[in-house]
Amino acid sequence: MNAPSSAIESVLVENRVFPPSEAVQKNARISGMPAYEALCAEAQKDYEGYWARLARENVVWSKPFTQVLDESNPPFYRWFADGELNASANCLDKHMGTAVEHKTAIIFEADDGQVTKVTYRELLQRVAQFANGLKSLGIQKGDRVLIYMPMTIEGVVAMQACARIGATHSVVFGGFSAKAVQERIVDVGASAVITSNFQMRGGKELPLKAIVDEALAMGGCEAVKHVLVYERTATACKMVAGRDITFTALLNGQSTECPPVAVGAEHPLFILYTSGSTGKPKGVQHSTGGYMLWARQTVNWTFDMKDSDVFWCTADIGWITGHTYVAYGPLAAGATQIVFEGVPTFPNAGRFWQMIERHGCTVFYTAPTAIRSLIKAAESDEKVHPKNWNLSSLRILGSVGEPINPEAWMWYYKNIGGERCPIVDTFWQTENGGHMVTPLPGATPLVPGSCTLPLPGITAAIVDESGNDMPNGAGGILVVKKPWPSMIRNIWGDPERFKKSYFPEELKGYYLAGDGAVRSEDRGYFRITGRIDDVLNVSGHRMGTMEIESALVAKTDLVAEAAVVGRPDDLTGEAICAFVVLKRPVPTGEEAKALANELRNWVAKEIGPIAKPKDIRFGENLPKTRSGKIMRRLLRSIAKGESITQDTSTLENPAILEQLAKTN
Numbered sequence: 001m002n003a004p005s006s007a008i009e010s011v012l013v014e015n016r017v018f019p020p021s022e023a024v025q026k027n028a029r030i031s032g033m034p035a036y037e038a039l040c041a042e043a044q045k046d047y048e049g050y051w052a053r054l055a056r057e058n059v060v061w062s063k064p065f066t067q068v069l070d071e072s073n074p075p076f077y078r079w080f081a082d083g084e085l086n087a088s089a090n091c092l093d094k095h096m097g098t099a100v101e102h103k104t105a106i107i108f109e110a111d112d113g114q115v116t117k118v119t120y121r122e123l124l125q126r127v128a129q130f131a132n133g134l135k136s137l138g139i140q141k142g143d144r145v146l147i148y149m150p151m152t153i154e155g156v157v158a159m160q161a162c163a164r165i166g167a168t169h170s171v172v173f174g175g176f177s178a179k180a181v182q183e184r185i186v187d188v189g190a191s192a193v194i195t196s197n198f199q200m201r202g203g204k205e206l207p208l209k210a211i212v213d214e215a216l217a218m219g220g221c222e223a224v225k226h227v228l229v230y231e232r233t234a235t236a237c238k239m240v241a242g243r244d245i246t247f248t249a250l251l252n253g254q255s256t257e258c259p260p261v262a263v264g265a266e267h268p269l270f271i272l273y274t275s276g277s278t279g280k281p282k283g284v285q286h287s288t289g290g291y292m293l294w295a296r297q298t299v300n301w302t303f304d305m306k307d308s309d310v311f312w313c314t315a316d317i318g319w320i321t322g323h324t325y326v327a328y329g330p331l332a333a334g335a336t337q338i339v340f341e342g343v344p345t346f347p348n349a350g351r352f353w354q355m356i357e358r359h360g361c362t363v364f365y366t367a368p369t370a371i372r373s374l375i376k377a378a379e380s381d382e383k384v385h386p387k388n389w390n391l392s393s394l395r396i397l398g399s400v401g402e403p404i405n406p407e408a409w410m411w412y413y414k415n416i417g418g419e420r421c422p423i424v425d426t427f428w429q430t431e432n433g434g435h436m437v438t439p440l441p442g443a444t445p446l447v448p449g450s451c452t453l454p455l456p457g458i459t460a461a462i463v464d465e466s467g468n469d470m471p472n473g474a475g476g477i478l479v480v481k482k483p484w485p486s487m488i489r490n491i492w493g494d495p496e497r498f499k500k501s502y503f504p505e506e507l508k509g510y511y512l513a514g515d516g517a518v519r520s521e522d523r524g525y526f527r528i529t530g531r532i533d534d535v536l537n538v539s540g541h542r543m544g545t546m547e548i549e550s551a552l553v554a555k556t557d558l559v560a561e562a563a564v565v566g567r568p569d570d571l572t573g574e575a576i577c578a579f580v581v582l583k584r585p586v587p588t589g590e591e592a593k594a595l596a597n598e599l600r601n602w603v604a605k606e607i608g609p610i611a612k613p614k615d616i617r618f619g620e621n622l623p624k625t626r627s628g629k630i631m632r633r634l635l636r637s638i639a640k641g642e643s644i645t646q647d648t649s650t651l652e653n654p655a656i657l658e659q660l661a662k663t664n
């Protein structure tokens with residue numbers, strides 16, 4: 001493990017305090033710090049009793065649980081294990097016969113601006129019909145279904161329909177390559193793939209089904225018996241007879257009623273792949289009961305969701321944020337939400353602000369990287385500045401995915417929130433299931449750049465490498481001391497890696513988040529200082545350096561060796577820098593540019609465009625110790641453009657540093 005990075009630290013310190021607005025505090029579910037503290041005290045006094053209460057209040061159980069936390073086989077914790085429920089019933093059926101039944105569940109805005117709305121009742125019918133379609137193909141409880149879909153109502157329907165019949169879904173972000181799709185199909189053992197002929201992004205029609213075809217042709221996917229194809233656009237795509245079926249054909253004649261299948265609380269609702277510091281992406285396995293509890297509870301606490309709210313989380317369903325805060329949480333809370341197909345810059349960089357005005361959005365949740373790029377756009381073009389739109393409907397703003405720098409925070413606060421809306425800077429991870437450390441809009445005084453305090457019951461702490469508590473003001477490793485209901489249950493098919501990655505022995509059995517953090521001396525507020533492992537955060541997307549290195553060296557005709565590090569980037573948070581040794585002399589000028597581009601495209605093909613290195617530097621060799629270890633610290637300095645001040649005496653070939661620093 002590297003020491004917590006101080007790279008982003010310099011731009012992250014800000015001491016102004018913004019107490020909760022009175023308007024939000026007045027009717028908030030958690031109103032004022034004493035209310036927050038009372039919940040923390042309740043959790044501390046009777047941990048299991050607290051979670052049992054929340055589980056009863058937030059989840060509809062078809063069979064009530066009698067056990068709360070089962071710690072008999074750590075770290076394989078089980079929650080509410082003898083209880084039974086259905087996640088889809090908790091999002092849809094439970095609203096039938098209530099005021100929510102005919103309320104708008106989803107306001108869908110397509111890439112081209114066309115709007116479609118569905119009520120909770122209609123959504124339930126569509127989910128049930130789709131679930132019947134899945135059943136007609138023989139898909140059933142326990143099967144794994146891979147979903148590779150654009151942001152659409154149909155994407156949410158596909159996830160909910162799997163949940164309804166007890167099939168475990170694994171959603172793959174539409175920006176991942178055929179190779180990445182194939183690896184996930186194989187690892188998860190999918191028997192069906194749900195996809196779309198094309199997706200529309202920024203006015204362009206991009207293929208999805210063709211990528212699935214390519215993935216399936218790579219081999220190892222023999223278990224896939226069905227490919228279900230949503231006809232998003234009128235353009236035809238290749239269909240394989242006997243394997244592929246369109247949504248229209250699948251749904252034809254299917255009933256809009258389908259009883260939800262009750263599953264045990266520990267039944268895997270989904271598996272979502274995320275990058276780790278070593279090896280292939282990890283299939284993060286989540287439960288049904290504990291996950292649903294926290295999805296709903298955090299929507300109600302962090303976003304203080306009210307009946308009248310119009311919620312918009314801009315995350316794609318291919319990421320955890322799109323699972324918890326698009327596909328499940330808002331529906332379980334009975335909220336009206338916006339689902340957006342397109343990109344924030346099409347037809348121009350005012351799209352988000354225009355949509356907030358158009359739909360009367362009240363709670364807006366996005367990533368710092370989007371905010372930073374929209375600041376840049378607004379500063380260079382008056383026409384897309386948010387002041388051109390009426391954003392007075394907003395009452396709460398949220399941030400997720402990476403640290404938000406105080407400058408971006410202040411701009412968001414002033415220009416989007418009109419200095420009226422609290423910003424909830426929510427820290428959490430794929431493995432956490434839902435928010436962990438975050439302000440509560442009606443309670444927590446805000447400090448820009450700080451995710452403030454753990455939610456009640458979340459035992460987040462900062463420790464040293466032996467698991468000892470660090471005092472406020474001293475940085476350390478972020479851990480969670482006690483298991484919590486929505487935590488990761490396993491790495492799919494790899495329990496050993498699960499134990500090693502998240503519960504290293506030296507940390508006393510605590511959950512290791514993989515981030516460095518520090519608590520402020522005055523308030524004990526948490527500030528995340530960045531990953532302490534070899535995971536990069538590029539535009540809020542997690543990328544393993546090893547993953548990108550393996551992709552580069554897989555280009556065996558060209559690449560001999562590669563090392564990948566991150567460097568700070570104003571727009572994307574971190575940028576990917578690759579140092580590459582070719583199987584030919586070090587190129588310069590146009591040749592170097594052409595080869596760098598070839599390698600970027602190669603990485604896009606191996607993993608996806610989000611993994612393309614921004615910088616590629618060529619050298620004869622990499623800086624290594626005499627024992628052959630690549631000195632990444634030095635590479636990080638070179639990537640940042642710093643002069644090397646570290647001790648280089650253990651280097652095998654110090655001259656290489658100069659060469660790498662020169663080429664770009």
Ligand code: 6R9
Binds near residue numbers: 400404426
């Ligand atoms: C939800 C999500 C998790 C990593 C995490 C951390 C970073 C997320 C953050 C944040 C600072 C925040 N991260 N939220 N850092 N402040 N509010 O993003 O999950 O894709 O798994 O990424 O993102 O480094 O470890 P995931």
